[in-house]
Amino acid sequence: MDFKNKNVLITGASRGIGKATAMAFAAKGASVGINYRSNTEEAQNTLDSLAGDGHQLFQKDIGQKKAAKELIQEFISEFGSLDVLVNNAGISIFHDLEEVDFDTWAHAWENTFKTNLFAVANLCYWAAKAMIPHGGGRIINVSSRGAFRGEPTKPAYGASKAALNSMSQSLAKKLAPHKIYVGVVAPGFTETEMAAVTLTPAERDNLLRESPFKRMAQPKEVAHAILFLASEGAEYSSGTIIDVNGASYLRS
Numbered sequence: 001m002d003f004k005n006k007n008v009l010i011t012g013a014s015r016g017i018g019k020a021t022a023m024a025f026a027a028k029g030a031s032v033g034i035n036y037r038s039n040t041e042e043a044q045n046t047l048d049s050l051a052g053d054g055h056q057l058f059q060k061d062i063g064q065k066k067a068a069k070e071l072i073q074e075f076i077s078e079f080g081s082l083d084v085l086v087n088n089a090g091i092s093i094f095h096d097l098e099e100v101d102f103d104t105w106a107h108a109w110e111n112t113f114k115t116n117l118f119a120v121a122n123l124c125y126w127a128a129k130a131m132i133p134h135g136g137g138r139i140i141n142v143s144s145r146g147a148f149r150g151e152p153t154k155p156a157y158g159a160s161k162a163a164l165n166s167m168s169q170s171l172a173k174k175l176a177p178h179k180i181y182v183g184v185v186a187p188g189f190t191e192t193e194m195a196a197v198t199l200t201p202a203e204r205d206n207l208l209r210e211s212p213f214k215r216m217a218q219p220k221e222v223a224h225a226i227l228f229l230a231s232e233g234a235e236y237s238s239g240t241i242i243d244v245n246g247a248s249y250l251r252s
């Protein structure tokens, strides 16, 4: 896979899966824009760890409605064009129906959908508007195994990722005539801060028992699938959802 002369924007790339994806694209020659929300020190460390040069940071809270247009415009004014957008940023909020009050429940649904779905929809809109006059591009959205198997203590998270899958497939159909290819990667538990924060030790033991690999995914294994969908030759895989869950949940 070769991404020389390709300009790649990755949301939520200061750490975790986004960071591993930024490192993988940079190692293959891409110029990478690292979006993050708040942790500039961490984002700067990620920037410093990338191979090659010309990479840049873009601080923006994508949960804000105006952020999508600003982020795409700022990226294009720095890089000249956008070849690949990876919508990776996501949040996961615990809101067990048996344990939370209504305000907490409603707040979790609003915030989760704002970041995991509405922000991605808005970014897809502005990215497509920028890619169409340039002859096309690629959009890769990071979903989750939770979209398929249910998330009993974080139902908004599962629902947001299921909606993300559906939206991605609708856009794959809509944008194919413009040579914009849309793919989805759906990881299972992956060794990042998100997994560390959301899993209790008992849940962690349980999930390792569920996994025939007896381990979580490494961020670079998720990045590998993202790069595949963004690569030359993967065009006809548009609309695909690639599971990266170590055969822990097999859907038909």
Ligand SMILES: NC(=O)c1ccc[n+]([C@@H]2O[C@H](COP(=O)([O-])OP(=O)(O)OC[C@H]3O[C@@H](n4cnc5c(N)ncnc54)[C@H](OP(=O)(O)O)[C@@H]3O)[C@@H](O)[C@H]2O)c1
Pocket: 011, 012, 013, 014, 015, 016, 017, 018, 035, 036, 037, 038, 039, 040, 060, 061, 062, 063, 088, 089, 090, 091, 092, 115, 142, 143, 144, 145, 186, 187, 188, 189, 190, 191, 192, 193, 194, 195
């Ligand atoms: N880890 C897993 O087990 C797992 C499993 C399935 C799917 N996923 C999905 O994979 C993606 C990445 O997860 P991860 O585990 O790597 O997450 P993570 O370690 O929690 O990192 C999240 C990244 O997203 C950024 N971010 C969060 N909200 C943002 C916002 N509103 N605007 C801009 N950036 C924002 C964070 O930046 P700041 O630090 O600056 O806030 C950080 O760079 C998510 O979509 C997640 O749902 C993860």
